[in-house]
Amino acid sequence: MSKLDLSLYGILDPKRCLGRALDELADAAISGGCTLLQLRDKESSTREMLACAKSIKTAIRGRVPFLINDRVDVALACGADGVHIGQDDMPMAAARQLLGADATIGLSIKTRQDAMQFPREGLDYVCIGGVFETQSKDNPVSIGIDGWTELAALCRGRMSTPFPVGAIAGIDHKGASDLIRAGADGVALISAIFMQADVKASAMKFKKVIQEAQSS
Amino acid sequence: MSKLDLSLYGILDPKRCLGRALDELADAAISGGCTLLQLRDKESSTREMLACAKSIKTAIRGRVPFLINDRVDVALACGADGVHIGQDDMPMAAARQLLGADATIGLSIKTRQDAMQFPREGLDYVCIGGVFETQSKDNPVSIGIDGWTELAALCRGRMSTPFPVGAIAGIDHKGASDLIRAGADGVALISAIFMQADVKASAMKFKKVIQEAQSS
Numbered sequence: 001m002s003k004l005d006l007s008l009y010g011i012l013d014p015k016r017c018l019g020r021a022l023d024e025l026a027d028a029a030i031s032g033g034c035t036l037l038q039l040r041d042k043e044s045s046t047r048e049m050l051a052c053a054k055s056i057k058t059a060i061r062g063r064v065p066f067l068i069n070d071r072v073d074v075a076l077a078c079g080a081d082g083v084h085i086g087q088d089d090m091p092m093a094a095a096r097q098l099l100g101a102d103a104t105i106g107l108s109i110k111t112r113q114d115a116m117q118f119p120r121e122g123l124d125y126v127c128i129g130g131v132f133e134t135q136s137k138d139n140p141v142s143i144g145i146d147g148w149t150e151l152a153a154l155c156r157g158r159m160s161t162p163f164p165v166g167a168i169a170g171i172d173h174k175g176a177s178d179l180i181r182a183g184a185d186g187v188a189l190i191s192a193i194f195m196q197a198d199v200k201a202s203a204m205k206f207k208k209v210i211q212e213a214q215s216s
Numbered sequence: 217m218s219k220l221d222l223s224l225y226g227i228l229d230p231k232r233c234l235g236r237a238l239d240e241l242a243d244a245a246i247s248g249g250c251t252l253l254q255l256r257d258k259e260s261s262t263r264e265m266l267a268c269a270k271s272i273k274t275a276i277r278g279r280v281p282f283l284i285n286d287r288v289d290v291a292l293a294c295g296a297d298g299v300h301i302g303q304d305d306m307p308m309a310a311a312r313q314l315l316g317a318d319a320t321i322g323l324s325i326k327t328r329q330d331a332m333q334f335p336r337e338g339l340d341y342v343c344i345g346g347v348f349e350t351q352s353k354d355n356p357v358s359i360g361i362d363g364w365t366e367l368a369a370l371c372r373g374r375m376s377t378p379f380p381v382g383a384i385a386g387i388d389h390k391g392a393s394d395l396i397r398a399g400a401d402g403v404a405l406i407s408a409i410f411m412q413a414d415v416k417a418s419a420m421k422f423k424k425v426i427q428e429a430q431s432s
Contacts, residue, residue, distance in 0.1 A: 046287075047307065048304070098292050
């Protein structure tokens with residue numbers, strides 16, 4: 001598996017892709033600079049989701065890590081690199097036990113309570129949000145850059161080693177730049193890449209914005 | 217794990233239990249003679265479903281096998297004896313690979329096509345339905361006793377050894393008796409047991425009906 005790099009994290013969702021094939025979008029996103037991909041699918045049957053996950057896994061050709069949202073069974077069956085779990089998904093320790101020590105496991109953090117209580121053992125990264133308003137998911141509140149910064153400090157303060165912390169929800173170019181300057185290791189994007197006509201070009205533009213913010 | 221016996225197969229569903237705790241209903245059902253239990257939950261979060269599965273597994277105390285509908289990850293994480301999969305769930309071979317040789321895997325059969333095409337390797341039983349009309353699930357057609365008999369013959373004809381074949385959907389006392397006399401190894405029940413005020417008594421009544429039909 002390639003090294004974990006949260007910087008340009010693309011989340012593939014069959015409901016947020018303008019009806020296009022997710023394996024082709026995955027390839028385009030990697031060509032445009034995505035460093036990590038996740039399949040999130042809360043509606044399809046297990047059979048449909050697994051078939052889709054396998055096609056994405058094939059299209060990725062090992063260039064970036066591939067994670068599955070929530071579904072450890074789908075991750076195991078398609079040979080994904082790990083899972084991204086939310087607060088309502090399988091508990092971290094159970095996911096780690098099923099996936100093994102080498103898998104990548106990331107966790108969503110939405111509140112101060114989440115940030116104070118997440119299990120530190122065996123976790124590879126957290127992704128904090130919703131930072132801004134989004135149409136991709138119901139988020140009760142948007143925490144903004146200040147909220148992200150506060151939660152990121154709480155998360156990192158609980159870890160003994162440098163720890164990757166990403167940001168998610170409603171992130172545009174300015175948001176990405178601001179978050180990277182505020183210390184985010186990366187931004188997770190759905191609509192901003194996959195609801196665009198040219199997925200590769202959209203990823204490339206974010207890549208440029210992120211690289212500029214990282215070197216500033 | 218106790219031996220697989222389809223005869224009185226109880227399916228626990230959090231939406232079909234009159235709001236009661238499924239672990240207590242599992243215990244009552246076993247006291248009444250249920251020989252096999254399944255948790256089917258298409259709506260809860262993974263975390264809720266796993267917690268529920270664990271509580272049922274504990275309540276069962278190894279007296280009967282415990283299967284999980286669809287979710288191989290939940291089955292693995294709660295230590296269930298296997299899974300029951302439908303035509304839209306994980307393919308049989310993938311489920312077997314994840315669960316191992318000792319797990320029990322059952323499959324839903326609804327149509328002639330299902331009966332002609334299911335993978336024979338590694339399958340422990342099939343359950344054919346919907347036999348009668350039911351409110352527990354959307355079934356496009358009810359196949360009746362004759363339809364069940366036809367599909368059961370197709371399924372058994374494809375297997376080289378005696379093969380357990382159950383029946384599901386809308387089965388009442390007369391239906392259970394007729395199906396057992398028609399050669400069913402058992403009946404799968406949801407509402408007829410778990411939507412009743414006295415779960416144990418409901419299971420006992422079915423047990424009696426089934427035993428009478430088996431010995432007739």
